[in-house]
Amino acid sequence: MIGNIALGLLSAFPAEIAGTNRLIVDIAMFFGLLLIVAMALNFQYGNAGIPNMGCAVQVIIGAFSVSAIVVRLDFWIASMAGVKLDDWNDPFKWIYSNPNNVIATNEFFKNNALLSMGILLLSIGIALVFGALIGYLLALPAIRLRATYLMIVLITMADASQIIGRNVTWISGGTLGVFIPDVFAWYPGDRGVITAVVTLFLGLVSFMVFRTMLNSPYGRLMRSLRENEVTVGSVGKNVVGIRRNILMFASGVTAIAGVMNVYYLGFSNEGNYQRAYWTYWPWLMLILGGPGNNAGTFLGAAVVIALRRIIIVYKFEISQFFFFPISYLEDILLGGLLVIVMIFRPNGLIPEKLLYIPGVNYSKMVKEEVKVDWRAAPKAREKKAPKGKEGKQ
Amino acid sequence: MEIPTIYLMAITYASELTLLSIGFTLTYLTAKIPNFAHGTYAGIGIYVAYTFAKFWHISPYYGYPVAFILGGLVSVIVYKVVIGTLSKMGSGSIVLTIATLAIQIFLGALVNIYAYSFVAFYGQYASGFLLREWDFEFLGIAGIFWVAIGLSVVIVLILHYLLTKTKLGISMRATAEDTELASVLGINIQNVQIFSWFLTGGLACLAGAMIPMWFMSSPTTGSAIITSIMAGSLLGGFDSVYGAIIGGFTIGFSEIMFTLWGQQLLGPWFGEYRPLIPMIFLITILLIEPRGLQGFYERIKSRRSTTTAMKVKKEETDK
Numbered sequence: 229m230i231g232n233i234a235l236g237l238l239s240a241f242p243a244e245i246a247g248t249n250r251l252i253v254d255i256a257m258f259f260g261l262l263l264i265v266a267m268a269l270n271f272q273y274g275n276a277g278i279p280n281m282g283c284a285v286q287v288i289i290g291a292f293s294v295s296a297i298v299v300r301l302d303f304w305i306a307s308m309a310g311v312k313l314d315d316w317n318d319p320f321k322w323i324y325s326n327p328n329n330v331i332a333t334n335e336f337f338k339n340n341a342l343l344s345m346g347i348l349l350l351s352i353g354i355a356l357v358f359g360a361l362i363g364y365l366l367a368l369p370a371i372r373l374r375a376t377y378l379m380i381v382l383i384t385m386a387d388a389s390q391i392i393g394r395n396v397t398w399i400s401g402g403t404l405g406v407f408i409p410d411v412f413a414w415y416p417g418d419r420g421v422i423t424a425v426v427t428l429f430l431g432l433v434s435f436m437v438f439r440t441m442l443n444s445p446y447g448r449l450m451r452s453l454r455e456n457e458v459t460v461g462s463v464g465k466n467v468v469g470i471r472r473n474i475l476m477f478a479s480g481v482t483a484i485a486g487v488m489n490v491y492y493l494g495f496s497n498e499g500n501y502q503r504a505y506w507t508y509w510p511w512l513m514l515i516l517g518g519p520g521n522n523a524g525t526f527l528g529a530a531v532v533i534a535l536r537r538i539i540i541v542y543k544f545e546i547s548q549f550f551f552f553p554i555s556y557l558e559d560i561l562l563g564g565l566l567v568i569v570m571i572f573r574p575n576g577l578i579p580e581k582l583l584y585i586p587g588v589n590y591s592k593m594v595k596e597e598v599k600v601d602w603r604a605a606p607k608a609r610e611k612k613a614p615k616g617k618e619g620k621q
Numbered sequence: 622m623e624i625p626t627i628y629l630m631a632i633t634y635a636s637e638l639t640l641l642s643i644g645f646t647l648t649y650l651t652a653k654i655p656n657f658a659h660g661t662y663a664g665i666g667i668y669v670a671y672t673f674a675k676f677w678h679i680s681p682y683y684g685y686p687v688a689f690i691l692g693g694l695v696s697v698i699v700y701k702v703v704i705g706t707l708s709k710m711g712s713g714s715i716v717l718t719i720a721t722l723a724i725q726i727f728l729g730a731l732v733n734i735y736a737y738s739f740v741a742f743y744g745q746y747a748s749g750f751l752l753r754e755w756d757f758e759f760l761g762i763a764g765i766f767w768v769a770i771g772l773s774v775v776i777v778l779i780l781h782y783l784l785t786k787t788k789l790g791i792s793m794r795a796t797a798e799d800t801e802l803a804s805v806l807g808i809n810i811q812n813v814q815i816f817s818w819f820l821t822g823g824l825a826c827l828a829g830a831m832i833p834m835w836f837m838s839s840p841t842t843g844s845a846i847i848t849s850i851m852a853g854s855l856l857g858g859f860d861s862v863y864g865a866i867i868g869g870f871t872i873g874f875s876e877i878m879f880t881l882w883g884q885q886l887l888g889p890w891f892g893e894y895r896p897l898i899p900m901i902f903l904i905t906i907l908l909i910e911p912r913g914l915q916g917f918y919e920r921i922k923s924r925r926s927t928t929t930a931m932k933v934k935k936e937e938t939d940k
Contacts, residue, residue, distance in 0.1 A: 279715045281722075369907040375715055376655050377907060380855075383657075384848050384900045395893045508726060511719065551741040556730045563727030567703050570720055574710060 251541050253424050257492055259533045260427035264485040265506065266513040266529045267431075267438045267522070268478040274519035274580075275442055276474045277454030279375050282366060282382030284506035286479045288389045288498070289362045290355040290486025294408060295400045295496035298351040302409045305343070306333045319397045326406050333409040341414035348411045348426075348491070355483035363479030367472045386503035393498030405497030408490050420492070427488045434481055439522050450474065451520075508562055509536070516569050518576025527577055535561075627881055629766045633835055635873030636773040640828035641846070642853035642869030643780065644821035649859055650797035651817040652704060654717045658724040660850055662692045662822050664732045664843020666829025671747060671838075674755045676739070681755050681830065682768070688830040689823040696822020697815055699724055705814070725844060733840045748839040756834055765834035772831075776824065777866055784862065793817055797860075845896065849876060852899035855906050858915025867914060872899055 265283050272278045300316075307313050311332050314325035337344040366385060370378040393400045400406060412419045412426075441447050453460050453470060461467045490496045509532060517528025536558070539546065543554050550557060569576070641663060648656040666688045673684035703720050712720075739747035757764040784790040795803040796813045804810050832838055832846075853872040857864025876898050883891035910916050 273715075277715075279718070369904050373907065373911050376718055377911065379715075379718055380655060380851055381904065381907065384851070384903060387845075387848065388897055388900050391894065391896055395890070504726065508722065511722075515719070552734045552737045556733050556737070559726050559730035559733075563723040563725075563730065566723035567720060567727070570712070570716060570723075571703070571706055571710070574712065574716075 250420075251537065253418075253420050254541075255533060255537045257420070257424035257427055258537060259530060260424065260429075260431035261485045261489055261492075262510060262513065262533055263431035263526065263529050264434045264488075265482055265510045266517075266525050267434050268482045269510050269514050270519065270522065270525040271438050271442070271481075272474060272478045274514060274521070274525070275447065275454060276450040276471065277375075277457075278471055278475060279379050280382060280475065280478065281379045281507055281511075282385050283482055283510050284386040284501055284503040285362060285366065285382065285389050286359050286482035287486040287489070287506045288386075288393065288501040289358050289479075290483030291490045291496050291501060292389075292393060292399050292486075293354045293358045293483070294351050294487055294490045295406050296398065297354055298347065299406065299408060301350075302333050302337075302347060303329055305347075306336045306409075309336060311336045322398060323401050323404055323406065326401070330407040330409050334413045337409060337411065337413040339414070344411040344414060351411075351487050352430075352484055355487045356480040359480035359483030360476040362483075363476035364472065366479070367475050371471050371475070372468055383503070383507075386507060390498045390501065390503075393501075400496050400498055403497075403499075405495055405499075408494055408496055410494055411491060423488065423492045427492070430484060430488065434484070435522065435526065437481075442522070504559070504562070508566075512562060512566050512569075514576075515566060516573075516576060518578045518580060520580035521576065521578050524576050524578035524580075531577075624762070627877065629762060630835060631874045631877035633766050633769045633831075634877055635870045636769040637828045637831050638846075638849055638853055638873030638876075639773050639866055639869035640776060640824050641850045642857065642865040642872075643777070643862055644824040644828075645850050645854045646857060646859065646862055646865035647817055648821045649854065650862070651793065651814055652700075652708075652717070654704075654714050654721060655851065656821075657718070657721045657847060658699065658728055659821070659825055660845070660847030661725050661728040661732065661843045662696060662825035663829030663832065663846055664729065664840060665692055665695060666826035666831075667833050667838045667842060668732060668735055668747075668840075669826065670752060670830040670833050671736075671750065674752045675745065675747070675750070676743075681752055681834070685827055685830055688826045692826020692829070693819035693823035695728070695826070696818045699822075700815060700818040704818075705811075725847075729840070729844050732843065736840045749837060750833060750839075751835075751837055752833045753835065763835065765831060769831050772827070780862065789813075789816065848896065848903070849873065849899040852903045852906070855903055856913050858913035861915040864913060864915045864918075872902060875902070 265287065268286075269280060269283060272280045303313055303316060313329045313332055314321070316322050316325050316329055366382060367378075370381045394403055396402070410419060412422045415422045442450070449460070449465065449470065453465075453467065457467050460470075486501075489500070493500065510529075513528040513532045514525055515528075516532060517526065518524030539554065539558060539561075546557075547554050641659065644662075645656060645659045648654070648659065669684045669688040669691060670681040673679050673687075674681040703724060704717060707717055707720055736747040739745040753763075759767055782790075784794060792803065792808040793813050793816070795806065795808060796810055796817075800810060803813075829843060832842065836842075849872055850869070853869035854865050855868070856871060857866070857868030876895065879898050880892060880895045883894070906913055910920075912919075
């Protein structure tokens, strides 16, 4: 981990980023991205028991918020600052003049490091807001119902968002896609490296945030919700509200992954957000690592990302052994691994552990046997009761 | 009188979707999970029809029994290897549903590889095809219309007989109601489950084999159709086979007709949004009546009974 970051920072010169180094940067980048998604998924499914099958929707919202809102804002700021841009006001010209405009805006961002960093922060903020909004909307039809209904709605929504992105050109350029101004243009070295470092940083931050949240009273409430929602409801907690809050928060965080993916590629198109990639692979990470366990999710993400990236990079060498395209082999691996892990390691590589609560020896509390003989209990109560009556008399 | 082709097309598609929705509902009844791999069984059926027509040059109608048996076998293997094992381990419904998604990915990749092997070994392009030239004509209307509507009516009648009159069907319904109670009464749950999975897989594969006769098919058609199947089953109420018949037919018919009307009213761009129509249905049903037509029917029934009871009471008080 630290080695990767150090290598990324040290090799900040374009000449050195090639071959294996490029592979490491790539793995670090996608590890950071999918760590965010997988941690949010662990937060929802592993700890609160909400089967979110719509990670792809949340990621796509992050990406679309950049391509539909932030890019226009970039152009507006650049034209206010006096950069000469081509006309981009109607849908056709928006796509047609997009490459030229992006090049001009990049030149402008090169000299304005603070502004471009501000735009990065702003796009993350917008993604958080829109992610939370879409989480609320997705929760609306199905959160009160059975969990399988929620799964059905979320899976279909992933397809729906792709169809809308493909056909409404002003969102993400339709089938052609749009280029995104580079917010890291001021960085003298390789922009892949700096994006990967920022993404890894965001991934680690989200890891720490989720870890802290799970140890808080709210996290314990979430776990109790997963174990038995009827009990939680009977204690007076608003089960539907808690579920909706969790879904909204996790949606917002997942949308950040979409933002960083767009900035890494420098390009936004709905085709990059297949539900197989952004929903099923994070699920494999979660189930392989162990649902409900942060360290397990971390490990699962690392293993799966390394496997996938190596397959993609050595595609040519592997494809000589098979007559069919490698993407089908990946699908077979994904489906097969999911089933095999579920059958042979239902608790994942690192099984769920008891919660760590500062100042409380929780494991001792749970493991201590409470010695109550339930058959003897009524007798004990009878013995006690006359004493009380005597006292009153 | 000439019936416009689009209506025939819509009815054909609706009949196919009815068969698929019935299968989906049967799985939901017996195993208590939505089977996301159900659409992929249809993908297998599509390629059975393809192999018969374009590879062996026989009429694809001869492939229908093969499709039924093959789909049933695949479904039983899926149950035996994955679903049965997982439910024996005591996994919850969420884990089982994720397992069906994994099976969908796995089977979808196998169908894709099968389609690609035609390109690799025989130089025969096998995705994006139609089998219209293998069809026959009857009364000036394409044969698949008669076959689809006839097969679905016959299958619905057979299913009705099976579920209400035979011992096997009644034990299936008992298993769907309460698994433990059924096993106490001496019903072999394993056999009933295997039979119902065979039936659902077979029906799905058979419906899939009918699709390429009139609709453009590719390896992903099977996976894409699952939204329509779920919408149909949900409209029927998820726990009623008779509801699924109405639901599947309504969704299939309205998917094609709404696309046509949308194109006529709003312009040709509307055709791109065809996959959204079942999704809109799905969300509307969930927002209005999550138990679909079954819940609607029960609500009306209960209201009628309460109103009649109130009438009787009122009459008594009037007297």
